[in-house]
Amino acid sequence: MVADPKRFLSDLFYAAIESAQPEKCIPNFLPADPKGRLIVIGAGKASAAMARAVEDNWDGDLSGLVITRYGYNVPCQSIEIIEAAHPVPDQSGLNGAKRMLELVSDLSADDTVLCLISGGGSSLLPLPLDGLSLEDKQSINKELLRCGATISEMNCVRRHLSQIKGGRLAAACHPAKVINLLISDVPGDDPINIASGPTVADPTTCADALAIVERYKIKLPARALEILETGAGETPDAADPRLANVETHMIATPQIALEAAAALSEKQGVSTYILGDSIEGEASDVGVVMAGIAKQVAARGQPFKAPCLLLSGGETTVTIKGKGRGGRNVEFLLSLAVALDGQKGVYALAGDTDGVDGIEEIAGAYCDPTTLERAWGKEINPRLSLANNDGHGFFEAIGDSIITGPTLTNVNDFRAIFIDAV
Incomplete structure (x- = not known):
């Protein structure tokens, strides 16, 4: 199955990018x-x-x-x-x-x-x-x-x-x-x-x-x-x-990219579900909703039984209120991490398939059950980082930024949440 969730999710991200070359x-x-x-x-x-x-x-x-x-x-x-x-x-x-x-x-x-x-x-x-x-x-x-x-x-x-x-x-x-x-x-x-x-x-x-x-x-x-x-x-x-x-x-298209990632996931024995290729809305709100779904899977086996993978694409938006460094994918992921609050067995990656989330050469980031704990260990307040639209600063500080370099394609955002059986 999945021995290294970060490697697993990263491989899926690159499979999505490769499908759109x-x-x-x-x-x-x-x-x-x-x-x-x-x-x-x-x-x-x-x-x-x-x-x-x-x-x-x-x-x-x-x-x-x-x-x-x-x-x-x-x-x-x-x-x-x-x-x-x-x-x-x-x-x-x-x-x-x-x-x-x-x-x-x-x-x-x-x-x-x-x-x-x-x-x-x-x-x-x-x-x-x-x-x-x-x-x-x-x-x-x-x-x-x-x-x-x-x-x-x-x-x-x-x-x-x-x-x-x-x-x-x-x-x-x-x-x-x-x-x-x-x-x-x-x-x-x-x-x-x-x-x-x-x-x-x-x-x-x-x-x-x-x-x-x-x-x-x-x-x-x-x-x-x-x-x-x-x-x-x-x-x-x-x-x-x-x-x-x-x-x-x-x-x-984004759907083709998600299907490529899903095929690789299924090949590794993980039940995979594409939730949508055109999900929109405020990035932080989407993060909260996705966290709620992941928690339901982890706690109750609904609507899917763990272990499983949830994939989605689309293009969220960020209404900028702070002065941090960010993009819509890291905004989503930080909101997800805050809402999950260290939920055991839940891992996620979000990135822009063009390799640039926001205006920086950072594609996105990764989070796991230790994300908030590691941030607090560096005296970083996750909620304040989110309020300041500082997703890049947050994930960079804990070593979980995803950097691809120019991918030479662009099929929008890629979001993957792996829920393991615990």
């Missing part, structure tokens, strides 16, 4: 040779690795440009790779987005655009509408990240203030054929929410974006508010003829 996912979705040119574009934390996989499996000529996060570059021969900032956009991303629009501005109906999109693309394609500056985009992005909005709500606002998101990039490719290969990092795998949907039709409106701004009391620059109030930021919808020749394929 572009080199495995890309080959089955490459198009037939076009009559004209093949232009490769894309953005996201996995986009450079996706571009490399295209080159490795394509026999004909191609060219293109993709934008990825700093540190996620994978060298290519014919496709240019630009690195830019995430989660707060920078000038490199702005310049890259401008060049991408220029690259697809003179295509013909014989050409094919292969668009490689993964999580992180929203920040990596920061091309605001006229009258908005990069500084405005940075300010808006920070507000969105802090307010507690869901990823779909954040992306709705971003789309309606952008020259490139919400289908505008696909419209710029017209009349060429556009083939989207997407690695999903969002709950529900809706293409419009992956990198804010630059090459798919947008079902939302400026009024929807304005309602989100008002709901969360988000401070916008005057010009941004004017764009939403007047409808000047409306995006192409499904009826737009420029998007009629767009084809979309989901090549890797």
Whole structure:
């Protein structure tokens, strides 16, 4: 069975990441040779690795440009790779987005655009509408990240203030054929929410974006508010003829990653249950709920009998109130540990499959029945750490941070709770 819970959970995390590697996912979705040119574009934390996989499996000529996060570059021969900032956009991303629009501005109906999109693309394609500056985009992005909005709500606002998101990039490719290969990092795998949907039709409106701004009391620059109030930021919808020749394929998803981890767990003789691939909500609240389920399993054998493994994915949110170092996965895990209060036989790991939880190069962390005791031994108050949003500081101090380095993919959050029979 499981002799080393930390090793067991870590192996499952890496199995989930491995299942979503572009080199495995890309080959089955490459198009037939076009009559004209093949232009490769894309953005996201996995986009450079996706571009490399295209080159490795394509026999004909191609060219293109993709934008990825700093540190996620994978060298290519014919496709240019630009690195830019995430989660707060920078000038490199702005310049890259401008060049991408220029690259697809003179295509013909014989050409094919292969668009490689993964999580992180929203920040990596920061091309605001006229009258908005990069500084405005940075300010808006920070507000969105802090307010507690869901990823779909954040992306709705971003789309309606952008020259490139919400289908505008696909419209710029017209009349060429556009083939989207997407690695999903969002709950529900809706293409419009992956990198804010630059090459798919947008079902939302400026009024929807304005309602989100008002709901969360988000401070916008005057010009941004004017764009939403007047409808000047409306995006192409499904009826737009420029998007009629767009084809979309989901090549890797959170569910596929969870199934890969579940298969490895079952192979080791552990009964495994996937609770959901799109769990959302405040990270600390989700931690409390998951702790309650784990306690019920441990104490009463309901709804599952121990030993067993509970897997889940999705994207929680953190409403920042403290000044600590954290991310949604360590926020969840610290909340879980506090709620478990040293429960015997319960072990957990939570991490972001892109290797970055929050803004630090830390994927997530691990906890076990001794977590709180070890923290108190270092004079660290777990509840105060949670209140200060200091998950990274907490787990780093007790030696339980999970560091993967750049994973070159992104299928959202991974949460695994192992409940042993005691």
